[in-house]
Amino acid sequence: xxxxxxxxxxxxxxxxxxxxxxxxxxxxxxxxxxxxxxxxxxxxxxxxxxxxxxxxxxxxxxxxxxxxxxxxxxxxxxxxxxxxxxxxxxxxxxxxxxxxxxxxxxxxxxxxxxxxxxxxxxxxxxxxxxxxxxxxxxxxxxxxxxxxxxxxxxxxxxxxxxxxxxxxxxxxxx
Amino acid sequence: xxxxxxxxxxxxxxxxxxxxxxxxxxxxxxxxxxxxxxxxxxxxxxxxxxxxxxxxxxxxxxxxxxxxxxxxxxxxxxxxxxxxxxxxxxxxxxxxxxxxxxxxxxxxxxxxxxxxxxxxxxxxxxxxxxxxxx
Numbered sequence: 052x053x054x055x056x057x058x059x060x061x062x063x064x065x066x067x068x069x070x071x072x073x074x075x076x077x078x079x080x081x082x083x084x085x086x087x088x089x090x091x092x093x094x095x096x097x098x099x100x101x102x103x104x105x106x107x108x109x110x111x112x113x114x115x116x117x118x119x120x121x122x123x124x125x126x127x128x129x130x131x132x133x134x135x136x137x138x139x140x141x142x143x144x145x146x147x148x149x150x151x152x153x154x155x156x157x158x159x160x161x162x163x164x165x166x167x168x169x170x171x172x173x174x175x176x177x178x179x180x181x182x183x184x185x186x187x188x189x190x191x192x193x194x195x196x197x198x199x200x201x202x203x204x205x206x207x208x209x210x211x212x213x214x215x216x217x218x219x220x221x222x223x224x225x
Numbered sequence: 226x227x228x229x230x231x232x233x234x235x236x237x238x239x240x241x242x243x244x245x246x247x248x249x250x251x252x253x254x255x256x257x258x259x260x261x262x263x264x265x266x267x268x269x270x271x272x273x274x275x276x277x278x279x280x281x282x283x284x285x286x287x288x289x290x291x292x293x294x295x296x297x298x299x300x301x302x303x304x305x306x307x308x309x310x311x312x313x314x315x316x317x318x319x320x321x322x323x324x325x326x327x328x329x330x331x332x333x334x335x336x337x338x339x340x341x342x343x344x345x346x347x348x349x350x351x352x353x354x355x356x357x358x359x
Contacts, residue, residue, distance in 0.1 A: 193306075197307075
């Protein structure tokens with residue numbers, strides 16, 4: 052009986068700690084997005100969501116959707132916002148699928164770069180629904196130079212910071 | 226041998242990403258609309274929320290719609306990564322970032338797919354700005 056109580060106590064403490072971690076990480080994600088908002092398509096959201104997916108697995112979805120709501124509250128629930136409901140989940144799914152075996156920083160940098168390059172393409176789905184294929188295609192084409200900036204930014208930041216932040220997290224967690 | 230293998234492991238994904246970037250850049254250059262020089266006579270119309278319409282006949286040598294429209298309308302908006310986003314025309318605001326209204330652009334009655342700074346101007350065409358909601 053006493054063992055069960057101890058186990059419950061540990062489990063409850065663990066959950067509280069993990070919840071606190073998730074809350075802090077969500078705040079960091081939102082804060083980092085707002086801080087870098089003035090730099091067009093240079094962001095650390097991709098990097099952080101990739102790391103969170105490794106750290107928190109399925110619970111990352113909670114971070115993603117709280118982040119999406121915070122973005123909507125802060126910037127307004129405009130048309131763009133609907134893209135946030137699936138675009139980060141695509142990244143989460145890709146990292147979950149590909150992260151089943153150990154990968155190098157370079158691998159994750161290439162994945163992040165590819166995600167940045169396809170970001171506009173993923174977003175076309177809401178324009179496909181709203182304006183049809185011609186509008187979606189024109190919108191995607193217009194944004195390609197910025198998708199390339201996004202790709203280079205993601206690739207560089209992930210290559211430099213991925214391993215560093217991952218090590219820092221596990222060091223702090225001990 | 227081992228060094229060669231690890232160099233390949235690094236080079237192949239990076240090269241694949243670089244090729245994807247180059248292909249997309251080529252597609253963008255090939256497909257993007259291009260304006261033409263020379264005099265054009267066009268019609269610009271603005272339809273407000275209450276259905277009231279204003280018509281302007283414009284003689285211009287502008288290659289893209291923004292420059293031609295700026296000569297007869299007061300347009301406010303911002304340059305975004307997808308082109309110039311129109312929020313206000315003649316002091317009437319329809320900002321899709323803040324609500325569910327927007328300024329739609331029609332070219333000869335067909336829904337326009339480009340922003341006004343990317344929409345080429347063609348002699349004889351009619352460009353309509355219409356207050357719409359979704």
